[in-house]
Amino acid sequence: xxxxxxxxxxxxxxxxxxxxxxxxxxxxxxxxxxxxxxxxxxxxxxxxxxxxxxxxxxxxxxxxxxxxxxxxxxxxxxxxxxxxxxxxxxxxxxxxxxxxxxxxxxxxxxxxxxxxxxxxxxxxxxxxxxxxxxxxxxxxxxxxxxxxxxxxx
Numbered sequence: 407x408x409x410x411x412x413x414x415x416x417x418x419x420x421x422x423x424x425x426x427x428x429x430x431x432x433x434x435x436x437x438x439x440x441x442x443x444x445x446x447x448x449x450x451x452x453x454x455x456x457x458x459x460x461x462x463x464x465x466x467x468x469x470x471x472x473x474x475x476x477x478x479x480x481x482x483x484x485x486x487x488x489x490x491x492x493x494x495x496x497x498x499x500x501x502x503x504x505x506x507x508x509x510x511x512x513x514x515x516x517x518x519x520x521x522x523x524x525x526x527x528x529x530x531x532x533x534x535x536x537x538x539x540x541x542x543x544x545x546x547x548x549x550x551x552x553x554x555x556x557x558x559x
Contacts, residue, residue, distance in 0.1 A: 425557070465512070
């Protein structure tokens with residue numbers, strides 16, 4: 407059996423950047439979370455990642471089930487609980503007790519080597535909205551996935 411060891415891999419132009427440096431997965435199952443707020447609130451689902459370079463990019467991805475009772479649910483991602491990084495995503499659950507799936511990815515440039523926290527926030531237009539719900543009449547819990555990948559800059 408052979409072993410191949412290399413220090414770097416470069417493309418034909420000799421460029422060695424644009425590779426994944428680390429992957430972090432955040433909280434997966436806190437249980438069902440609900441809100442009646444019409445302003446974005448923290449769901450409690452998050453992850454922390456510490457970039458290795460200020461030039462790094464971070465791809466944040468998430469997928470989770472939602473439920474709304476007489477409402478429309480929107481979700482977004484916040485950096486360090488202060489910066490809303492993207493437009494709210496409509497989770498296609500308007501109407502009475504309809505459930506759906508929200509999924510998104512966002513490319514961030516935090517320009518730091520300090521720890522960065524990415525959190526899922528959500529809100530409703532009226533009624534109650536839920537994250538981590540299976541859509542069953544019995545309030546079962548489903549998994550929430552949130553992942554960050556650091557890309558060399």
